[in-house]
Amino acid sequence: MNAFNDLQRVMNTAADLGAAASVLGWDQETYMPDGAVQGRADQMGTLSTIIHETMTGARATEIAERVRVEMGSYPEREQRISRVFLRDHDLSRKLPAEHVEDMARTAAMAQDAWKRARAASDFTIFQPLLQHIVDLKRRESELLGPSEHPYDVHLDQFEPGLTVAGLTPVFDELRRGTVELIKAIEPRQHAVSDDVLYRTYPASHQQDVATSIISKLGFDLSIGRVDLSAHPFCTNFGNRDVRLTTRIRPNDLRSCLFGLIHEAGHGMYEQGIADDLNRTSAGGGASMGIHESQSLFWENVVARSEEFWSWALPILRERFPEQLADQTARSFYCAINTMRPSLNRVESDELTYNLHIILRFEIERDLIAGKLSVSDIPEVWNEKMRSSLGVVPPNDAEGCLQDVHWSFGGIGYFPSYTLGKLYAAMEWNAMQEAISGVREQIANGRFDEILSWLRTNIHSYGRTELPDEIIRRVTGRPLTAKDFLDYVGAKARDVYGI
Amino acid sequence: MNAFNDLQRVMNTAADLGAAASVLGWDQETYMPDGAVQGRADQMGTLSTIIHETMTGARATEIAERVRVEMGSYPEREQRISRVFLRDHDLSRKLPAEHVEDMARTAAMAQDAWKRARAASDFTIFQPLLQHIVDLKRRESELLGPSEHPYDVHLDQFEPGLTVAGLTPVFDELRRGTVELIKAIEPRQHAVSDDVLYRTYPASHQQDVATSIISKLGFDLSIGRVDLSAHPFCTNFGNRDVRLTTRIRPNDLRSCLFGLIHEAGHGMYEQGIADDLNRTSAGGGASMGIHESQSLFWENVVARSEEFWSWALPILRERFPEQLADQTARSFYCAINTMRPSLNRVESDELTYNLHIILRFEIERDLIAGKLSVSDIPEVWNEKMRSSLGVVPPNDAEGCLQDVHWSFGGIGYFPSYTLGKLYAAMEWNAMQEAISGVREQIANGRFDEILSWLRTNIHSYGRTELPDEIIRRVTGRPLTAKDFLDYVGAKARDVYGI
Numbered sequence: 001m002n003a004f005n006d007l008q009r010v011m012n013t014a015a016d017l018g019a020a021a022s023v024l025g026w027d028q029e030t031y032m033p034d035g036a037v038q039g040r041a042d043q044m045g046t047l048s049t050i051i052h053e054t055m056t057g058a059r060a061t062e063i064a065e066r067v068r069v070e071m072g073s074y075p076e077r078e079q080r081i082s083r084v085f086l087r088d089h090d091l092s093r094k095l096p097a098e099h100v101e102d103m104a105r106t107a108a109m110a111q112d113a114w115k116r117a118r119a120a121s122d123f124t125i126f127q128p129l130l131q132h133i134v135d136l137k138r139r140e141s142e143l144l145g146p147s148e149h150p151y152d153v154h155l156d157q158f159e160p161g162l163t164v165a166g167l168t169p170v171f172d173e174l175r176r177g178t179v180e181l182i183k184a185i186e187p188r189q190h191a192v193s194d195d196v197l198y199r200t201y202p203a204s205h206q207q208d209v210a211t212s213i214i215s216k217l218g219f220d221l222s223i224g225r226v227d228l229s230a231h232p233f234c235t236n237f238g239n240r241d242v243r244l245t246t247r248i249r250p251n252d253l254r255s256c257l258f259g260l261i262h263e264a265g266h267g268m269y270e271q272g273i274a275d276d277l278n279r280t281s282a283g284g285g286a287s288m289g290i291h292e293s294q295s296l297f298w299e300n301v302v303a304r305s306e307e308f309w310s311w312a313l314p315i316l317r318e319r320f321p322e323q324l325a326d327q328t329a330r331s332f333y334c335a336i337n338t339m340r341p342s343l344n345r346v347e348s349d350e351l352t353y354n355l356h357i358i359l360r361f362e363i364e365r366d367l368i369a370g371k372l373s374v375s376d377i378p379e380v381w382n383e384k385m386r387s388s389l390g391v392v393p394p395n396d397a398e399g400c401l402q403d404v405h406w407s408f409g410g411i412g413y414f415p416s417y418t419l420g421k422l423y424a425a426m427e428w429n430a431m432q433e434a435i436s437g438v439r440e441q442i443a444n445g446r447f448d449e450i451l452s453w454l455r456t457n458i459h460s461y462g463r464t465e466l467p468d469e470i471i472r473r474v475t476g477r478p479l480t481a482k483d484f485l486d487y488v489g490a491k492a493r494d495v496y497g498i
Numbered sequence: 499m500n501a502f503n504d505l506q507r508v509m510n511t512a513a514d515l516g517a518a519a520s521v522l523g524w525d526q527e528t529y530m531p532d533g534a535v536q537g538r539a540d541q542m543g544t545l546s547t548i549i550h551e552t553m554t555g556a557r558a559t560e561i562a563e564r565v566r567v568e569m570g571s572y573p574e575r576e577q578r579i580s581r582v583f584l585r586d587h588d589l590s591r592k593l594p595a596e597h598v599e600d601m602a603r604t605a606a607m608a609q610d611a612w613k614r615a616r617a618a619s620d621f622t623i624f625q626p627l628l629q630h631i632v633d634l635k636r637r638e639s640e641l642l643g644p645s646e647h648p649y650d651v652h653l654d655q656f657e658p659g660l661t662v663a664g665l666t667p668v669f670d671e672l673r674r675g676t677v678e679l680i681k682a683i684e685p686r687q688h689a690v691s692d693d694v695l696y697r698t699y700p701a702s703h704q705q706d707v708a709t710s711i712i713s714k715l716g717f718d719l720s721i722g723r724v725d726l727s728a729h730p731f732c733t734n735f736g737n738r739d740v741r742l743t744t745r746i747r748p749n750d751l752r753s754c755l756f757g758l759i760h761e762a763g764h765g766m767y768e769q770g771i772a773d774d775l776n777r778t779s780a781g782g783g784a785s786m787g788i789h790e791s792q793s794l795f796w797e798n799v800v801a802r803s804e805e806f807w808s809w810a811l812p813i814l815r816e817r818f819p820e821q822l823a824d825q826t827a828r829s830f831y832c833a834i835n836t837m838r839p840s841l842n843r844v845e846s847d848e849l850t851y852n853l854h855i856i857l858r859f860e861i862e863r864d865l866i867a868g869k870l871s872v873s874d875i876p877e878v879w880n881e882k883m884r885s886s887l888g889v890v891p892p893n894d895a896e897g898c899l900q901d902v903h904w905s906f907g908g909i910g911y912f913p914s915y916t917l918g919k920l921y922a923a924m925e926w927n928a929m930q931e932a933i934s935g936v937r938e939q940i941a942n943g944r945f946d947e948i949l950s951w952l953r954t955n956i957h958s959y960g961r962t963e964l965p966d967e968i969i970r971r972v973t974g975r976p977l978t979a980k981d982f983l984d985y986v987g988a989k990a991r992d993v994y995g996i
Contacts (some may be wrong), residue, residue, distance in 0.1 A: 031529075241530065
């Protein structure tokens with residue numbers, strides 16, 4: 001009877017309580033009555049306290065020490081699971097309870113202040129709380145360090161193993177290639193119209209057709225479901241209960257359709273995690289970046305391809321015959337692939353999106369390093385927007401106040417979005433070598449082999465490998481911007497005729 | 499700093515975890531995908547283990563002992579809350595973990611066996627598991643006793659303070675009065691038609707109008723909501739988040755409308771519990787019987803009165819003009835108050851219902867006392883049906899296999915239903931003395947004074963008083979069948995002209 005059996009019980013308890021907290025979170029965003037907010041906050045607070053105690057208390061610490069001594073003799077699967085637990089355990093132990101509480105309390109206030117600041121377009125309303133968050137995050141660099149760059153520990157929380165030193169050359173290459181493409185497209189902006197996306201599409205039809213499409217992609221509705229919420233998300237309680245949400249805008253076809261395909265990409269990842277990782281620390285996605293690589297693979301690589309629309313346009317047209325009467329797969333494909341610098345990260349396209357991320361990465365890195373003051377953010381933001389995207393926000397609401405992330409302390413999170421794009425392009429190249437005729441399969445509405453490949457090569461592993469290990473195993477290479485630049489460059493040439 | 503502060507923290511934790519478990523239970527019955535059953539069972543198991551540990555572990559026991567010593571000096575409110583906690587704590591401590599686990603495991607298997615037995619109408623499929631449940635319950639009589647009658651400890655779990663000795667004369671009186679009324683009605687059965695209830699009523703209209711009516715009764719939808727489920731129920735997570743469910747049968751107007759009014763009666767009780775009892779052991783209803791008195795008060799006393807339908811029929815008719823064209827408040831009132839012996843408890847009427855309960859009470863009492871063998875249940879059931887209701891089930895599916903309760907170990911539960919009816923009639927007499935013109939208020943669709951009276955006299959107390967204390971305070975008298983027999987007799991005379 002080794003310590004792994006005891007560890008299993010600790011992990012099961014923590015996973016079950018985590019799942020319960022996630023059900024409460026899902027309920028809060030979908031069906032909970034407005035008047036129930038305070039009670040729900042109490043319930044969530046109690047659950048997170050007990051989860052923390054389960055993962056880091058005396059019993060867990062005693063088991064962790066025994067596992068650390070013994071694990072060399074475990075079968076490989078148990079070693080890998082133990083490694084993930086120890087990583088979570090050690091990370092949690094390094095952050096004192098007072099620090100975690102201060103962060104939680106500050107985040108609650110900061111989210112409120114951020115909303116008010118954005119509504120008033122007044123950064124100074126948010127500034128003192130953001131300052132406190134940055135101070136806490138700088139303290140975390142000490143608590144979790146030492147590391148080569150103080151921002152590394154924050155990258156590591158979302159993308160285990162990622163460092164400033166590793167990311168900088170990749171982002172440099174990405175920026176150069178992106179800026180070149182934007183310049184090349186600019187004179188051809190008139191060549192593509194996306195009017196079709198903004199016609200009137202009745203809400204219930206939008207949800208029906210989007211749900212039908214994700215089901216055909218492979219999202220399993222017998223172990224998952226779709227509901228409405230203000231902000232779309234994917235959450236799960238083990239691999240057999242995966243919930244997606246969507247929102248519907250009657251005058252914007254993208255929000256529900258592409259939003260739901262995106263969330264279904266996350267959802268299929270969770271549905272594909274191996275059963276034996278359920279209720280262990282190694283259940284769940286490997287990292288935010290790998291998770292985004294799955295959502296973006298389906299949303300962009302698959303569902304923004306011309307092949308996909310040669311199959312899907314007739315399906316969409318059954319529901320919206322008049323709105324789509326003038327469309328061909330080609331015209332629709334062009335409409336959903338316009339590329340144009342804009343102020344808003346969320347609404348930007350595959351190409352220009354990454355410049356929004358690099359800007360945020362640089363600001364976060366410099367804030368944590370103490371090289372940038374919180375008070376200087378608005379000015380630096382606008383200057384970076386001008387120099388990288390060539391557009392300048394008319395106010396802070398449309399500039400440095402546009403994202404919620406900093407208000408909940410999510411510093412280190414943004415790079416994941418771009419990593420997801422880079423990983424997805426690398427995965428796509430590997431898949432094209434592995435599956436002959438994969439583009440034809442998409443054109444024929446056949447996604448089983450694609451999903452099966454993702455399952456076998458990525459999903460089933462859960463957290464048993466680090467992101468870098470996954471990408472090297474799947475593609476034979478470390479993280480690079482090259483595949484993405486080739487992919488998006490080919491698309492830009494195709495769509496804009498450059 | 500007395501022990502009550504420590505107790506508050508224990509109660510808060512247990513209440514928050516209990517609320518979380520209830521959210522998971524609600525989700526399971528409403529939206530959870532079918533494939534998620536096993537994971538949900540794991541999560542529920544983990545939560546109940548931690549709740550048990552929170553309520554009965556070393557820390558809780560140490561605090562309980564300090565509270566027991568100190569509580570004489572507490573303010574009355576804190577004394578009452580402490581009393582409820584100690585009651586729960588002591589009860590849980592008396593049942594060894596192995597016993598609780600055996601019961602849970604047996605119940606899970608028994609529910610499955612019961613379903614198969616009912617489908618095959620074969621009691622022998624259920625018999626061995628029911629035997630094990632009865633054995634466990636007889637063991638509980640020893641663990642929780644001593645008591646005057648071994649069944650008392652089971653009554654007490656649903657209706658604190660209730661005993662066989664106290665209940666028997668009340669049930670005897672109730673049976674006599676009921677049998678007399680049934681005999682008197684029998685020759686007049688032809689006088690009332692309830693055809694109107696079984697016309698076609700489209701589902702979405704049914705839900706809309708039922709929801710609108712419960713909102714007018716006083717169920718607060720800003721701290722509550724309505725969803726669909728296979729079996730209607732009310733659940734809550736504190737007093738600010740109360741969930742009702744309903745089911746809709748297009749060819750039966752009763753299921754959704756009266757079902758939802760019934761659940762809203764439970765829901766208004768929970769919404770009316772005093773804020774300071776939230777997150778303590780004294781939050782929640784005083785007993786199953788008092789809870790049923792609230793649901794049945796609204797469903798039967800209010801919503802099956804002629805006054806109510808003089809107000810509500812026009813509202814119902816807006817949605818169902820053709821179906822209700824031939825109805826008057828009088829004819830509709832008669833249709834929803836037919837009284838006729840039948841085989842099925844759930845579908846029976848206000849009058850004959852109680853004979854179904856008395857039959858179950860007698861069987862449970864004798865099983866626990868060892869005076870009746872499990873194998874004899876079908877024969878005894880049929881004999882009691884014949885002698886009390888004058889009808890005999892053609893098979894066990896429609897006889898002793900019709901209820902789910904025994905399969906989950908709910909022995910002692912059934913009497914609550916009839917207690918609810920008796921309490922409701924007693925409350926109604928007290929209310930008529932307290933609120934002048936209360937019948938006219940109902941006829942005018944004014945329910946605020948009624949709800950306010952229930953709030954002040956019953957709801958706000960939560961579990962701080964025992965059921966008997968509540969009923970004596972509110973009515974000045976102990977439990978009796980007299981008020982109910984007067985009430986239902988008056989209705990029978992009115993409807994059937996006897």
